Amino acid sequence: MLTNYLPILFLFFLAAGIGTAMMVGGSLVRPKNQYAEKNSAYECGIDPVGDAMERVKPRYYVYAMIFLAFDVEAVFLFSWAIVFERLGFFALVEMFLFILILILGLLYAWYKGALQWGN
Amino acid sequence: MxxxxxxxxxxxxxxxxxxxxxxxxxxxxxxxxxxxxxxxxxxxxxxxxxxxxxxxxxTKELIVPTGADSLLFLIAPVITLVFALVPFAVIPFAGAPVWQITDVNIGLLFILAASSLGMYGIVIGGWSSNSKYSLMGALRSVAQMISYEVPLILALIGPVMLSGSFSMSKMVAAQEQAGYWFIFLQPLAFVVFLISGVAETNRVPFDMVEAEGELVCGFHTEYSGMAFSVFFLAEYANMILISAIATLCFLGGWQRPFPTVGFLSFLDVVPEIVWFSLKIGFFLFLYIWLRATLPRIRYDQLMYLGWKMLLPVVLLNIFLVGLFKFYSIPLLIYYLITFFTTVGCVAWCSKHFYE
Structure with a gap:
């Protein structure tokens, strides 16, 4: 059964090999002439100010959290979608209730302005 | 072997x-x-x-900017490429098992899981460049991709409900058996899948990631030469992947157009792989067409569209498919219901989009 997945593993290593070969193989033909000005990070031609690995806007994390909630929902939905015909009408109603509760959550986030980009 | x-x-x-x-x-x-x-x-x-x-x-020089984490910087494009190519292992290119590398019974889940891992390449690449533009581009890209992954995944629930399988070849077999393509039963999911697919691959009009006017080139600002081209290979591979999923789940895969209409059976002369390629080609043309036609939308509009429009609409689609499965509604009436729901949703969304 698990042997089905072996070709995937092979493709994984093949793709990694191709990527690495492209990156490494290029070094045989490409020039290497580096100096401080060329290596500086692009900032419209001015000397870069400060470090870029900085703290960022918390807005992104809010989206990440809402995403987590809905991604877990998707996991439940997928496992339900594949068998819901066998489970019958009860499962359908149950899942509709589940989705309704999640919609309430979405509406709450909406009302709170968590989905509003900007402030 | x-x-x-x-x-x-x-x-x-x-x-x-x-x-x-x-x-x-x-x-x-x-x-x-x-x-x-x-x-x-x-x-x-x-x-x-x-x-x-x-x-x-x-033959272009590969520049690693000062202060960059050079190992991560060089690995990032490879990660993106790997996870753009790996999902193709479970894509069937035509009916016979020969045309598929491996028929995993969780094919669709595997594709979704593997392709979303490609996001790591973007984050790592953007962060390790030590450039503000790259970091901004990477953050935007990831926020956009996770926002649109939700409607994308939920849109695929519909085909799974109808076919009762995650295997990509069984998905097409179910459409063959039913005699209709799933696009007719759930045009709503198809539209949502197309829109979020374009957003997921960071293409115009959702190319906030690149936004030449403000972010120079997004997460690959600092990449040059081969590293840049590896990122590009990955982007185009992702486009083909999204087109292939759309074809398999909604457009009947390698079937000819109107598979149940008898007098069109002379079309069977054309090999299945050609029909599959043609359908993929149609979606790729659509990508390019969009790029030539649409302006880039604003970031707040992007988030608005993803969370406040596509998400409720795609949940509505799940309700509709569930009802269709349990109440044996006549097919024609159901077609009409879904068609008018779709038209209504598209009209409502386009009317309220620029608020």
């Missing part, structure tokens, strides 16, 4: 050549849409242009 290995190598090679020629086709079509010729000099109608581009990119 040997056959599978050869098949895999062959598929990856064909894929890479196809990707090279999509860039050519993109420049040609964009050129025609802007009333110019596109590449004409290298080879007949610029047909050798992708090769010239490849040679040019290979």
């Amino acid at each position: 040997i056959a599978t290995i050869m098949k895999t190598v062959l598929m990856v090679n064909i894929l890479l050549v196809v990707i090279a020629y999509i860039t050519w086709a993109e420049r040609k079509i964009l050129g025609r849409m802007q009333i110019r010729h596109g590449p004409m000099r290298v080879g007949w109608h610029g047909l050798l242009q992708p090769i010239a581009d490849g040679v040019k990119l290979a």
Whole structure:
């Protein structure tokens, strides 16, 4: 059964090999002439100010959290979608209730302005 | 075993050549849409242009910016490429099992899981560049991709409910058995899938990631030469992947158009792989067409569209499919219901989009 997945593993290593070969193989033909000005990070031609690995806007994390909630929902939905015909009408109603509760959550986030980009 | 290995190598090679020629086709079509010729000099109608581009990119210097985390910087494009190519292992290119590398029974889940891992390449690449533009581009890209992954995944629940399987070949078999393509039963999911697919691959009009006017080039601002081209290969591979999923889940995969109409059976002369390629080609043309037509939307509009429009709409689709399965509604009436729901949703969304 698990042997089905072996070709995937092979493709994984093949793709990694191709990527690495492209990156490494290029070094045989490409020039290497580096100096401080060329290596500086692009900032419209001015000397870069400060470090870029900085703290960022918390807005992104809010989206990440809402995403987590809905991604877990998707996991439940997928496992339900594949068998819901066998489970019958009860499962359908149950899942509709589940989705309704999640919609309430979405509406709450909406009302709170968590989905509003900007402030 | 040997056959599978050869098949895999062959598929990856064909894929890479196809990707090279999509860039050519993109420049040609964009050129025609802007009333110019596109590449004409290298080879007949610029047909050798992708090769010239490849040679040019290979001979360009690879610059690792000062202060960058050089190991992560160099690994990031490879990560993106790997997770763009790996999902193709479970894509069936035609009906016979020969045309599929491996038929995993959780095919669709595997594709979704593997392709969303590609996001790591973007984050790592953007963060390790030590450039503000790259960091901003990477953050935006990831926020956009996770926002649109939710409607994308939920849109695929519909086909799974109808076919009762995650296997991509069984998905098409279910459409063959039912006698209709799933696009007719759930045009709503199809529209949502298309929109979020475009957003997921960071293409125009959702290319906030690149936003030349403000972010220079997004997460690959600092990438040059081969590293840049690896990122691009991955982007185009993702486009093909999204097109392939759309074809398999909604457009009946390798079936000819109108598979139940008898007098069209002379179309069966055309091999299945050709129909599959044609359908994928249609979606790729759509990508290029969008790029020539639409302006980039604002970031707040992007989030608005993803969370406040596509998400409720795609949940509505799940309700509709569930009802269809349990109440044996006549097919024609159900077609009409879904059709008018879709038209209504599209009209409502486009009316309230620019608030």
